[in-house]
Amino acid sequence: xxxxxxxxxxxxxxxxxxxxxxxxxxxxxxxxxxxxxxxxxxxxxxxxxxxxxxxxxxxxxxxxxxxxxxxxxxxxxxxxxxxxxxxxxxxxxxxxxxxxxxxxxxxxxxxxxxxxxxxxxxxxxxxxxxxxxxxxxxxxxxxxxx
Numbered sequence: 001x002x003x004x005x006x007x008x009x010x011x012x013x014x015x016x017x018x019x020x021x022x023x024x025x026x027x028x029x030x031x032x033x034x035x036x037x038x039x040x041x042x043x044x045x046x047x048x049x050x051x052x053x054x055x056x057x058x059x060x061x062x063x064x065x066x067x068x069x070x071x072x073x074x075x076x077x078x079x080x081x082x083x084x085x086x087x088x089x090x091x092x093x094x095x096x097x098x099x100x101x102x103x104x105x106x107x108x109x110x111x112x113x114x115x116x117x118x119x120x121x122x123x124x125x126x127x128x129x130x131x132x133x134x135x136x137x138x139x140x141x142x143x144x145x146x
Contacts, residue, residue, distance in 0.1 A: 009092025
């Protein structure tokens with residue numbers, strides 16, 4: 001489940017970034033839902049949602065380190081399918097953005113624009129949803145009965 005979810009995220013991320021790059025001129029926006037949502041083709045050298053633009057290769061290296069750590073963790077501690085799927089979201093997002101940085105000189109293609117939030121992409125969404133689900137699972141976890 002871990003690798004399957006990661007692969008789906010990577011493939012969908014590549015497809016969406018390729019379609020946007022091919023059909024929306026760089027720096028322009030195509031409205032989707034009036035003023036609420038648009039598809040905006042921009043490049044981001046920082047972290048998810050344009051946060052912390054400290055250097056694109058730092059985030060490339062960080063993505064690889066996180067990816068390796070996740071793979072090692074899952075291989076050593078095989079968990080239930082749901083937990084592995086959540087970790088697969090994070091792995092897929094990290095590798096999707098790492099691949100984009102590699103082929104785009106350090107930046108990632110962002111395109112989902114809600115106008116009240118920084119522009120982001122599918123990989124950013126997968127990472128965010130994965131982290132939120134991990135945290136929710138930790139907070140909502142019931143202690144083992146003694």
